[in-house]
Amino acid sequence: MKLIIISGRSGSGKSTALQALEDVGFYCIDNLPAPLLPGLVKQILSDPDHPGQLAVSIDARNQHSNLKLFPEIFAQLRETGQLECEVLYLDSSETTLLKRYSATRRKHPLSNDNQGLQEAINYEKVLLAPVADLATIRIDTTRLSLYELRDSIKLRVAKRQEQELSLQFESFGYKHGVPLDVDFTFDVRCLPNPYWLPELRGLTGQEKPVITFLEQQSDVREMLEDITRYLEKWLPRFEQNNRSYITVGIGCTGGQHRSVFISERLAGHFRTTMDNVQIRHRELN
CATH class of the missing domain: 3.40.50.300 (P-loop containing nucleotide triphosphate hydrolases)
Structure with a gap:
């Protein structure tokens, strides 16, 4: 039961x-x-x-x-x-x-x-x-x-099925505070910020112009690869230790561009190998 x-x-x-x-x-x-x-x-x-x-x-x-x-x-x-x-x-x-x-x-x-x-x-x-x-x-x-x-x-x-790990990625803006329920927090404020380009300022990390801009940045690709490798290595260890839920927080300044893009990419990657992967954009909601 x-x-x-x-x-x-x-x-x-x-x-x-x-x-x-x-x-x-x-x-x-x-x-x-x-x-x-x-x-x-x-x-x-x-x-x-x-x-x-x-x-x-x-x-x-x-x-x-x-x-x-x-x-x-x-x-x-x-x-x-x-x-x-x-x-x-x-x-x-x-x-x-x-x-x-x-x-x-x-x-x-x-x-x-x-x-x-x-x-x-x-x-x-x-x-x-x-x-x-x-x-x-x-x-x-x-x-x-x-x-x-x-x-x-x-x-x-x-x-959630029995013994299945539930993984959630949550983007947020540091200027609004760090979420209370995250298990890991990755700070991506060091990455190039689309906010400073007037044509991208009003868009989000889910929209094509911002995606294209961030995909062209080598630092963004490197950050994404490093976070992916870290989670691929350690998530199975937590699962073996009977952890049922993991929330990964990805934070940038406003929670609109960089953290949204990184969260979307991470969720897409882990959905190829896990059944219960969710995503939430705190500031966009």
């Missing part, structure tokens, strides 16, 4: 993720007390007609002592040998979380007369650390719409 444990700070998109998994056939349970998880799994496995796919949300609404026990509970689940068990951890920047709560006017589950919203958001990160440390996939929802998050969950989690 496949078990996905969803966690993350309040406002990061856990409900949306749970709904996305429910849409593709997962049996979903929200806000389960962590100590009840082994018993629930045992009961479901005892049913010959069990759904085969289970998603459970465990977050800061749990008793705090329960969250401290999570690593022990997770190890117990994996030892059964009957589960493909993974932790999906969602998060957003603190600024984004504050804006979302201000927009919805909802009360944070940890806020009270002695602890305001900012303090509650910070404290929640500390409480969830035992769960976050075991995450097999992290998704930064800071710049994701509800629809983009649903698509990401369906593509990277629900449709």
